[in-house]
Amino acid sequence: MTERDILEMSEVFKVFGDPTRIKILNALKEGCNNNGKCVQCIAEELGMTHSAVSHQLKILRHAYLVKAQKIGKEVYYSLDDDHVTSMFDVCLAHIRHKEED
Amino acid sequence: MTERDILEMSEVFKVFGDPTRIKILNALKEGCNNNGKCVQCIAEELGMTHSAVSHQLKILRHAYLVKAQKIGKEVYYSLDDDHVTSMFDVCLAHIRHKEED
DNA sequence: TGAACATATGAATAATTGTTCATATGTTAT
DNA sequence: ATAACATATGAACAATTATTCATATGTTCA
Numbered sequence: 001m002t003e004r005d006i007l008e009m010s011e012v013f014k015v016f017g018d019p020t021r022i023k024i025l026n027a028l029k030e031g032c033n034n035n036g037k038c039v040q041c042i043a044e045e046l047g048m049t050h051s052a053v054s055h056q057l058k059i060l061r062h063a064y065l066v067k068a069q070k071i072g073k074e075v076y077y078s079l080d081d082d083h084v085t086s087m088f089d090v091c092l093a094h095i096r097h098k099e100e101d
Numbered sequence: 102m103t104e105r106d107i108l109e110m111s112e113v114f115k116v117f118g119d120p121t122r123i124k125i126l127n128a129l130k131e132g133c134n135n136n137g138k139c140v141q142c143i144a145e146e147l148g149m150t151h152s153a154v155s156h157q158l159k160i161l162r163h164a165y166l167v168k169a170q171k172i173g174k175e176v177y178y179s180l181d182d183d184h185v186t187s188m189f190d191v192c193l194a195h196i197r198h199k200e201e202d
Numbered sequence: 203t204g205a206a207c208a209t210a211t212g213a214a215t216a217a218t219t220g221t222t223c224a225t226a227t228g229t230t231a232t
Numbered sequence: 233a234t235a236a237c238a239t240a241t242g243a244a245c246a247a248t249t250a251t252t253c254a255t256a257t258g259t260t261c262a
Contacts, residue, residue: 051221152211
């Protein structure tokens with residue numbers, strides 16, 4: 001593992017390290033249709049302003065965790081690849097495991 | 102996924118989201134013997150003060166990512182379970198994947 | 203017991219990060 | 233072209249987090 005790997009990994013984990021972003025990723029995991037969900041959908045679902053959602057989506061986009069697709073005046077977001085799901089699975093397993101003690 | 106899961110997950114990811122802690126976890130992944138590595142070993146290996154290392158180890162301990170075993174006056178740290186390794190693997194795969202584009 | 207060492211931790215400061223508000227950009231339909 | 237809507241973003245403030253220094257605790261050995 002190189003120094004660069006370490007820095008990039010910590011950046012990715014940092015992006016995951018916020019409850020709002022996890023909620024957004026989780027909402028996208030379910031998805032309302034094949035194309036993903038628009039900013040307003042997500043904002044309503046989570047009870048947030050679209051501004052706040054948009055800021056977080058920008059961060060998620062830069063980390064290549066979500067991808068955007070513009071259709072008309074709406075932008076539909078969806079998970080970029082299935083590493084997000086894997087990450088959630090491993091993390092949940094860790095939480096469950098430590099709760100068993 | 103419950104609200105509590107989300108909060109706990111973000112806490113775990115937050116702990117991973119720091120290069121120093123990733124370096125420490127990576128150093129422990131290799132391990133100098135079965136019992137792990139002592140604080141001073143880690144500090145020397147990473148070129149840090151033992152105080153800084155100790156603070157980070159405390160955070161890692163509270164997240165159940167490392168475990169401590171006291172032998173004589175030294176405390177040996179090692180990875181708590183293999184979720185750490187899984188987490189690293191998924192994250193590295195994500196980094197490699199996005200670099201391919 | 204006292205000296206030397208290993209680790210832990212509290213408190214202060216420095217640095218980073220999240221949220222909000224106001225505003226800008228871009229799209230659709232009249 | 234303009235009004236209405238969807239999203240994005242800059243800047244300011246609030247909150248969280250990391251690092252450092254000084255000191256405390258606990259262990260070993262003479």
